[in-house]
Amino acid sequence: MSVSGAENRNGRLKDAILIAGPTASGKSALALALAREMDGVIINTDSMQVYSVLRVLTARPGPEDLRQAPHQLYGHVHPGEAYSTGRWLGEVSALIDEGVLAGRRAIFVGGTGLYFRALTEGLSPMPSVPVPIRDHWRARLAEEGPATLHALLRERDPATASALQPADGQRIVRALEVLEASGRPLSAWQGEASGGSLVDPASCRCLVLEPARPLVTRRIEARFEAMVEQGGLDEVRALLALDLPPDLPAMKAIGVRELAAFLAGTQSRDEAITQAKAATRRYAKRQMTWFRNQFGAAWRRVAFDDGEAPLNSVRDMLGLAP
Incomplete structure (x- = not known):
């Protein structure tokens, strides 16, 4: 399999790697390891990580990650906007058209199943709404x-x-x-026919991480504690200062409602953290169920019950030399 970000004659991105998985499954770490090895470009495929302000609470890659490999479509949308799957797909198409991915391996990573579906199947046409x-x-x-x-x-x-x-x-x-x-x-x-896939199905490689449930729970517990210590509360303060409508997607990011309640004095810090952890666990469960039911045979399952996703096994699945 050639290492290239070029398009084939049908206009679809060749040799892309797609990495899906529930929150706290180690997707970003795996994508970064592969990007370093392959001179890859990491493209965000998560509906919450597009928003600015919420870097810590949405687990966006940090400054050190950004230094190690190029990242696209992270933190570029104001939380006052209602971002959509169609807009994300259009921005991916623009990256291809503008040559941003040319000559490099495109690595899509995230937890939003609808983005992956749009990437591989296209989007149905939709009418304009006055x-x-x-x-x-x-x-x-x-x-x-x-x-x-x-x-x-x-x-x-x-x-x-x-x-x-x-x-x-x-x-x-x-x-x-x-x-x-x-x-x-x-x-x-x-139900109507879509515009087609942006990735070439013959050459792309699709992985879905399936960590054991206890491992995900432990990571969620530890990660949210770290998020609060590393600036999560300050991010919620900054978001609330924008005085945005509560139904916007960014306002529904896990941790925002819970930490906002703590800042308002309606519940304790410990109660807020406990509720946010529980909400994250429920979200991870929904993600795992969705990936299990919606992703077909083209998706290779990477199961593990401790540590990070096994890099050597992933290399084998991708047909790469160790």
Whole structure:
């Protein structure tokens, strides 16, 4: 397999490496090790690590990591913006078009399954939504809350509603505004043919890390303690100072709500940390379930129950010499 970031004649990125896994599974460390060996470029594939302000709480690579290998699409979005899968995919396409990845191995790493799906399968076409319609549904969300709008969506587009949590205001509003703007359910749009993969399926290598559950739990416990000590509270203060709407994705980053409650004096520091750890464990469980059910045979499973993902085993899976 050639070491190249060039595109093939179909315009898809060749020889890419995709590394998915739950939070605290060691994805970033593995990607960095491979990037050093291969002269690679690491591309963020995590919906929370795109945001500025929250470097520590979203476990973005630190200054030393950035010195060791080039990283793209990290911390470049203001938390006041509602970033989307479509925007992420467009930015990856721009990296390819602008030659940023040329001559280097592209290593995609993160925990957002929908980003990986968009990368490998493309995105379904979506209608444009007029500003008045978008503003209308956002105002209703603020006034009535997500549960009420979820019940409304269940009447109008039950297929989409069944796939969404009643508290997921952003996605519920998206489904309602698409329905009003186009007269078709979001589920119908999502069922249409996509624009195709950005990565060449014949040459890309897809890995999903599957650490043992006790290992993930131990790492989550230790990591969140370290996040608080390394500036997590200061990041939450800075985020709250922006006075952003609470339904924005960045405001839902794990640890923000819990540490904000501590800063407001409504719960103790220990209570906030305990709740944030529990929320992180639940999130990791959902990620592992999603990867297990949604990723098919093209994805190689890397199971381990202690330490980091075994680098030699990964090299074997990638067809690389040790």
